[in-house]
Amino acid sequence: MVDNNGVAxxxxxxIPGWFSEFSPMWPGEAHSLKVDKILFxxxxxxxxxxxxxxxxxxxxxxxxxxxxxxERDECAYQEMITHLPLCSIENPxxxxxxxxxxxxxxxxxxRHSSVEQIDICEIDAMVVDVSKRFFPNVAVGxxxxxxxxxxxxxxxxxxxxxxxxxxxxxxxxxxxxxxxxELFKKPFFELVAKALRPxxxxxxxxxxxxxxxxxxxxIVSNCRQxxxxxxxxxxxxxxxxxxxxxxxxxxxxxxPVVDFxxxxxxxxxIGNNNKxxxxxxxxxxxxxxxxxxxxxxxxxxxxxxxx
Amino acid sequence: MVDNNGVAxxxxxxIPGWFSEFSPMWPGEAHSLKVDKILFxxxxxxxxxxxxxxxxxxxxxxxxxxxxxxERDECAYQEMITHLPLCSIENPxxxxxxxxxxxxxxxxxxRHSSVEQIDICEIDAMVVDVSKRFFPNVAVGxxxxxxxxxxxxxxxxxxxxxxxxxxxxxxxxxxxxxxxxELFKKPFFELVAKALRPxxxxxxxxxxxxxxxxxxxxIVSNCRQxxxxxxxxxxxxxxxxxxxxxxxxxxxxxxPVVDFxxxxxxxxxIGNNNKxxxxxxxxxxxxxxxxxxxxxxxxxxxxxxxx
Numbered sequence: 001m002v003d004n005n006g007v008a009x010x011x012x013x014x015i016p017g018w019f020s021e022f023s024p025m026w027p028g029e030a031h032s033l034k035v036d037k038i039l040f041x042x043x044x045x046x047x048x049x050x051x052x053x054x055x056x057x058x059x060x061x062x063x064x065x066x067x068x069x070x071e072r073d074e075c076a077y078q079e080m081i082t083h084l085p086l087c088s089i090e091n092p093x094x095x096x097x098x099x100x101x102x103x104x105x106x107x108x109x110x111r112h113s114s115v116e117q118i119d120i121c122e123i124d125a126m127v128v129d130v131s132k133r134f135f136p137n138v139a140v141g142x143x144x145x146x147x148x149x150x151x152x153x154x155x156x157x158x159x160x161x162x163x164x165x166x167x168x169x170x171x172x173x174x175x176x177x178x179x180x181x182e183l184f185k186k187p188f189f190e191l192v193a194k195a196l197r198p199x200x201x202x203x204x205x206x207x208x209x210x211x212x213x214x215x216x217x218x219i220v221s222n223c224r225q226x227x228x229x230x231x232x233x234x235x236x237x238x239x240x241x242x243x244x245x246x247x248x249x250x251x252x253x254x255x256p257v258v259d260f261x262x263x264x265x266x267x268x269x270i271g272n273n274n275k276x277x278x279x280x281x282x283x284x285x286x287x288x289x290x291x292x293x294x295x296x297x298x299x300x301x302x303x304x305x306x307x
Numbered sequence: 308m309v310d311n312n313g314v315a316x317x318x319x320x321x322i323p324g325w326f327s328e329f330s331p332m333w334p335g336e337a338h339s340l341k342v343d344k345i346l347f348x349x350x351x352x353x354x355x356x357x358x359x360x361x362x363x364x365x366x367x368x369x370x371x372x373x374x375x376x377x378e379r380d381e382c383a384y385q386e387m388i389t390h391l392p393l394c395s396i397e398n399p400x401x402x403x404x405x406x407x408x409x410x411x412x413x414x415x416x417x418r419h420s421s422v423e424q425i426d427i428c429e430i431d432a433m434v435v436d437v438s439k440r441f442f443p444n445v446a447v448g449x450x451x452x453x454x455x456x457x458x459x460x461x462x463x464x465x466x467x468x469x470x471x472x473x474x475x476x477x478x479x480x481x482x483x484x485x486x487x488x489e490l491f492k493k494p495f496f497e498l499v500a501k502a503l504r505p506x507x508x509x510x511x512x513x514x515x516x517x518x519x520x521x522x523x524x525x526i527v528s529n530c531r532q533x534x535x536x537x538x539x540x541x542x543x544x545x546x547x548x549x550x551x552x553x554x555x556x557x558x559x560x561x562x563p564v565v566d567f568x569x570x571x572x573x574x575x576x577i578g579n580n581n582k583x584x585x586x587x588x589x590x591x592x593x594x595x596x597x598x599x600x601x602x603x604x605x606x607x608x609x610x611x612x613x614x
Contacts (some may be wrong), residue, residue: 018337020339026363026453027341027360027362028340028361028363028364029338029339029340029341029363029364030325030338030339030340031336031337031338031339032336032337032338032339033335033336034334034335034336050533052333055334055335056334056335056336057336058331059445072497073517076602091443104455106441115345116558139412206422210380210544210546211546221434235544236552237542237544237550237552237602238519238551239517239518239550239551239552241551242324243544243546243549244545244548244550244552245544245546269603269606270611271603279603280603281438281602281603281604282602282604283602284600284602285605286600286601286608287600287601287602287603289597289600290596290597290598290600291597292592293593293594293597294589294593294594295383295544295589295591295594296576296578296586296587296588296589296590297382297588299492299576299591300576302475303576
């Protein structure tokens, strides 16, 4: 399969043997990874899907030309987007994942021994299939018997969910350009709020402070109107994401107060916590709290809107 | 001036109109910036010097093919490498900067009203000249009357410094491949320790946790042997540095105890601190403390060696 420039989709037309990530979301810059071997390329109903073996970042999953995960640094994203919300509430039992078809968030949710039910709604079956085939250490999340996979649109799924169903919702989406566009808008957040119990929490992928402060400001404003509990913003380092960071929007519904910056379940570095099983690579209680400390340029814009 | 491939030094031979940063320090990956105009290229006695106007990161300074600063994100590096050490001690008076020829660290040091003397030893006069010509908002640091510029080798400079001279030393170096190689070795740290007063502090650029944990481990071990006070490690986000982060080694000499994670001078987001003048873009007291929280993979390796 070749695109208009005569090269494979997602492959840089300009550096032979390298994948380069260009996007109107980050004009004027591009991160490139050396490709040892292309393992898969296909076009689903929703997007271009590419998997390659990189020279130094392990296997890489790319959707519509944008890196979704590499084996070398996926731990930071998956652990933070999962444990930031789940360690902020006592004994989460029912968790919904929107997106996250690769299974990495499922892997992290399933570490929580209190969890009884994990629903996931991913729009693109090809992402699930490709992850199971090429990323066994990520897709391992699907092997947990508590997981129920639904292939479909996240907004439609939420419309059918009875009110007050979930303790936590995790929105592991791609960027707001493409199939995930609706997941950054107010109607979606309203559906999430209805699906949560009082004092339930949502964590959603929320872009880069360096690149998209204006988008983040709008997401925060939308969330502030809809979520009557806490609204906070955290960020962390993921080397293969644009600008090297990714943020998370964390909100709770009206009910028992949630103090996102101070986790009620504390995971230490050694990993001997009976509520969260296994040894984490990136997340710990200290880095949880630190993630809410913002650089001054962002603090000045966002803090007045946070609760 | 062209190199062997017939292109300007530091310019990508493979993406016309883009600068791409390749290095054996980060094999298999490269960050690229779109070039609007090349403003300067030259070869000093020590390195290749390139300045270009980028499409989206402002002007960019490149030494030996490696990005040193961009106007868009230099605030994070300059503010953190300066205020992490200077806010950790009471009323620093005499400060030495090794490297840092662009003047950005000087700009930050000069915000501290307690400081009476700022010495800087930069090996490469061309870096100073180029910064004054193309980066007035960075080189502004040289305009402070407390600044004394010495062009020369940092190791030789330190050998001539009387013992117990400085309250703080800031080592703003490039990577350990090239002219800065000696600044990562034990003899250099011994000279720094001698130049500091009891309970004096040093902060040195110390690479990326994601890319160079083994180098960092060795730096920590060396420092632990030489600095008999505190030894700690902090990190922060700088989008145009490899892997999107940069770390700082912070050490104090035997004497009054320094608790690096808890600054004695607290700079808030509004910037109304009479000890640190002006409004900072990135640094504040919360992000100071947060910078010492390490991901678990690094915490397990480094924490046993830190004090």
